[in-house]
Amino acid sequence: MNQKIKILIGILIVGIVLIGGWWVWNQVFPEPETCIDSNEQCKGKPDGASCTTGVWCDQFGRVCGGQSCVGMGSGKCFKGRCVSFKEYENLARVAITTNVRIVKDDSKWVLLVDGRPFYIKGAGCGVYKGKNGEDYLLLAKELGANAVRTWGIDQGTREYLDTALKYGLKVSAGIWIDYATPENKVSFLNDSYKKKKEREVLNYIQQFKDHPAVLMWGVGNECVYFTYSEKEKVALCKFIDHLARKIHQIDPDHPVMYASSNFVELKYIKKYMPSIDIVGMNVYPSLRTCHSVWKSLRMDKPYILSEFGPPIYTQCPRDKNGLSFELSDKQKAVYYREIINQMYELKGYNLGGFVHHLGETTQESMTWWNINYSFYKKYPYWIIYNLYTGKKPPNLPPLIEYMNLSRSKLKKGEFFEINFRVADPEGDPLHYEYKISTTQEGVLKYYVNEFLHTKVKEENGIVKIQAPLKKGVYRVYLFVYDDKGNVASLNKSIVVE
Incomplete structure (x- = not known):
């Protein structure tokens, strides 16, 4: 038989076997x-x-x-x-x-996680991943934090909790409660909003109550403060207390916290929120006054510094363009250091706290709150690292000694000069960046301001920046980077007429 015919017959037989096997497989499976x-x-x-x-x-x-x-x-x-x-x-x-308890020992409170004392050295971290791929929970771990805080259900996703768990971080899982104002179209005097919110909250608790990263539930943040009517304030407090009771029924293993604006809501918590386990206080810029009020009211619950940091914009003087002065990185670091030392001194009355803020919130300015800038670490970051870990920072950021603008009132598109002096503690090589941002004020949204396209030119060693093409008030930023992952920033305001 011809060799080619033999090969063709062989191929045909193999094909028949394969097709038959496929048919038998699909009959069985x-x-x-x-x-x-x-x-x-x-x-x-x-x-x-x-x-x-x-x-x-x-x-x-x-x-x-x-x-x-x-x-x-x-x-x-x-x-x-x-x-x-x-x-x-x-x-x-x-x-x-996952079992978290609060016990009182010799007149001092202790937070127990799985039976072991757990003192919170935390960071408020609203998003776990930045717009440019930043891993903010990794930055929290490198900070020496053992816990992070969110503010809303939209932030504390499964991905957030799983990432926190991967880095060994516990999470104060926030649940946002709207404040009651006519503009907000929210009222706690009728049931429509409350029923919807209760379903949302309890579904969230049910979904994540067994997640090993959860430390506590943070129900509400300064919403009593931002609610106008006294009747609404009381109704809101009673609703939060109702939610706390419901949460305890579903999840007896995690405490519930409400966060007050400084000390101003403590009297409402004491009178109308008996089911809350922990009093949160957002502390700016000093703990001592808040602690004194907490003590004078004879609060029967421990407190947590649910946020803490340097003065907020309403506590700072205004410049001639009407904007709040933003402190330098080194000035901010002084406040963080003082508050953490006060927190340690008053340990046992408090269960620890969450530094504000790690991430990319743009409230008031692009840099007001954040102890980092994108992937880069700022001077306050390293001061907190030292106080959280007891270790010396491996490398410190540059420091901006001064920054001046040649003019603060400009025409649209006009160029102005910026001059400054910087120093680096280790003498690292430095490079510079200049930016302009919007200047909206607001603390109830995560993203408020944004950078604008900024045109910069250098002539004979003089840096010139072009003013925006629209009228308004803006902030002009200087960023100074070293080659060790650190950054310094400072800003001044301009008016475009």
């Missing part, structure tokens, strides 16, 4: 009508049950529904999710640390 979502396998199953990781795969790893089989493998169920063996071991190992 038919293509599934619906594809398997790996997490769907774990609904109603106990932790540790076997599952198949990956999405859009049948149990034999075949392509399903026109989608590729991604990341298929064996895993285990954990809290309704299918995770890898390695992730399951990590989650199961720390899952027992």
Whole structure:
């Protein structure tokens, strides 16, 4: 027989065998009508049950529904999710640390996590990932923090909690409660808003009460302060107390905190919120007055510095253009240092605190609150690091000794000069950046201001910046970077007429 004919017959036989095998396989194991979502396998199953990781795969790893089989493998169920063996071991190992208690010992309060004292050295961190890919929870870990705080359900997502857990951070999970004003169209004197909010809150608690990163629930932030009517204030307080009771029924393992604006809401907490476990106080710029008021009211609950930092913009003098003066990095660091030392001194009355702020909030200015700027660490960051860890910073940022603008009132598009003097403690190489931002005031949104396109030119060693092309008041920023991941900043205002 011709050799070529033999080869063709062989190929034909192999093809028949393959087609027949495929037909038999599909008779025994038919293509599934619906594809398997790996997490769907774990609904109603106990932790540790076997599952198949990956999405859009049948149990034999075949392509399903026109989608590729991604990341298929064996895993285990954990809290309704299918995770890898390695992730399951990590989650199961720390899952027992979800029990949080407050005890009073020799007239001092102690926060216990899994039976062990836990003093909060925290950072307020509203987003875990920045607009440019910054990992703010990693920055919190490197700061020496052991906990972070969010303000709203939209911030404390599963991804946030999982990332915090990966870095060994506990989370004060915030639940935003709107303040009652006519502009807000929210009232606590009727049930419509309250019923909707209660469902939202309790669903969130139910979803994450067993997550090992959760430290406590933060229900409300300064909303009594921002509510105008006294009747509404009282109704709001009673609603928060109602939520606290409901949360305790669902989750007896985590305390509930309400955060007051400084000390001004303490009398409402004492009178109308008996079910709250912890008094939060947002402390600017000193703890001593807040502590004194807390003590004079004979509060029967410990407090946490739910936020703390340098003076807020309403506590600062205004410049000739009507904007609040923003302190230098070194001046801000003095306030952080003083408050942390006061917090340590009064430990036992307080359970610790959360420095404000780590991330990229743009309230008042692009740099007012943040102890970092994007990936870079500022002088306050390293002062806090030293106080949280007891370690000396490996490298300090540059310091801006002064910054002046040649003019503060300008025409649209006009150029002005900036001059300054900087120094670096270690003599590191430096580079500079100049920016202009909007100047909206507001503390009830995370993102308030933004940078504008800024044209800069240098002539004979003199730096010139172009004013914006629209009328208004703006801030002009100088950023000074070293080559060790640090930055310094300072700003001055201009008016474009």
